[in-house]
Amino acid sequence: MENPFRYGGIVLGPYFADRQKEIKELKREVKNLSRIFLVSPRRYGKTCLLFNLMASLKTEKIPVAYLDLNAYPDIRSLAQGYALQTCKALETNRDKLMKRLSGLKHFTPRFSLEADGTTIAAELISTMPDKDALTALLEGMQHAENLATRKRQKLVVILDEFSELARFNGHTMEKALRSQIQTHQSIAYIFSGSEQSMMLAMLRDRKHAFYKLGRIMELGPIDRKTYTNFILRWLKKGRITASHQDLQRLFELGVNIPYNIQRLCYNMWDLAQKHKKITSEILEELPDIIARQDSPHYEIIWRTATPLQKKILIALSQEPELKPLSKEFALRYQISPPSSIKASLVSLMKKGIIYRTLEGNYRFTDNFMPYWIEAMI
Numbered sequence: 001m002e003n004p005f006r007y008g009g010i011v012l013g014p015y016f017a018d019r020q021k022e023i024k025e026l027k028r029e030v031k032n033l034s035r036i037f038l039v040s041p042r043r044y045g046k047t048c049l050l051f052n053l054m055a056s057l058k059t060e061k062i063p064v065a066y067l068d069l070n071a072y073p074d075i076r077s078l079a080q081g082y083a084l085q086t087c088k089a090l091e092t093n094r095d096k097l098m099k100r101l102s103g104l105k106h107f108t109p110r111f112s113l114e115a116d117g118t119t120i121a122a123e124l125i126s127t128m129p130d131k132d133a134l135t136a137l138l139e140g141m142q143h144a145e146n147l148a149t150r151k152r153q154k155l156v157v158i159l160d161e162f163s164e165l166a167r168f169n170g171h172t173m174e175k176a177l178r179s180q181i182q183t184h185q186s187i188a189y190i191f192s193g194s195e196q197s198m199m200l201a202m203l204r205d206r207k208h209a210f211y212k213l214g215r216i217m218e219l220g221p222i223d224r225k226t227y228t229n230f231i232l233r234w235l236k237k238g239r240i241t242a243s244h245q246d247l248q249r250l251f252e253l254g255v256n257i258p259y260n261i262q263r264l265c266y267n268m269w270d271l272a273q274k275h276k277k278i279t280s281e282i283l284e285e286l287p288d289i290i291a292r293q294d295s296p297h298y299e300i301i302w303r304t305a306t307p308l309q310k311k312i313l314i315a316l317s318q319e320p321e322l323k324p325l326s327k328e329f330a331l332r333y334q335i336s337p338p339s340s341i342k343a344s345l346v347s348l349m350k351k352g353i354i355y356r357t358l359e360g361n362y363r364f365t366d367n368f369m370p371y372w373i374e375a376m377i
């Protein structure tokens, strides 16, 4: 039997654990044409949740356009993606789609045959100057709204990794999008983002255009009991014995982050093949196994870190609760002055190696990295 614990990509259907409540709630909200900001740290399963939501909306024939802002290097490409995805969601008939796309001022549609020889692929091309890209994006948004209204359909637009918006020309774009979105009557929006502090600032800070535009839904960890049952069900299918009690250790090792839990389960499944039983030895072995699997990645991080950054990473791996900007930290690890600690923290955050929690602690983005550091020093 194939390993049922998938990680890394989009996890769907029977391999996707729980989140039934969240899907139901999101569904109810989009049907009410709400604007929802879905916020959580990375790897909590927002993208997976959104894909499962889309699958569910599809069964009800509710059109959805999904855009991952990470996938668009600039406003021009985002404008193209936006116009194309929203039109495709609303118009499945090829001729009609072509007609709709031709209605766009800033773009010219082009259709080509896919490699399979039967599917027709549509794309938009444009020769507009860069300065018109934002106008083109707004045109596409208005076009989607008009089309949905004309068809008397509700359209759901999902903008994943929404905090990436700051990468495009920040406040100007925020303002323009807000005033566009505010007028929409036929589109529900889900904005999803992992940069928690930035997302929350965007929404709560009066200076930001998204202030109070919609409701915040914070995605927490998966309910433990339901997740445990999910894991037990798969183990049982694979004829592996385990108790509810044993599995609780997984949540500690994976600090409740779904990506981590899946990864632990994946390796646990493999290790258990020999004796078909989950033991505490197996469980305790898992983090080091994963840390070893990822060591090439950690080695690159380590090689490019400054001596001070290395010291901080070592300290954080040993005492995650100690605040790096406290006196105690500087004393204990003989690091000073605070200004250079601060600069190193900022740099480590920029590189995505650590992040700051809302409580002001610094955590490894990758929870297995401290195990690698421990094994190394």
Ligand SMILES: Nc1ncnc2c1ncn2[C@@H]1O[C@H](COP(=O)(O)OP(=O)(O)O)[C@@H](O)[C@H]1O
Residues within 6 Å of the ligand: 006, 007, 008, 009, 010, 011, 015, 016, 017, 018, 019, 040, 041, 042, 043, 044, 045, 046, 047, 048, 049, 194, 222, 258, 259, 260, 262
């Ligand atoms: N409900 C779930 N069931 C199973 N695996 C999940 C679930 N949620 C998240 N995961 C795992 O976590 C990984 C990261 O999830 P992802 O949706 O990319 O997180 P985010 O978008 O919040 O960063 C997925 O590849 C998957 O392995």
Ligand SMILES: [Mg+2]
Residues within 6 Å of the ligand: 046, 047, 048, 160, 161
């Ligand atoms: Mg994601």
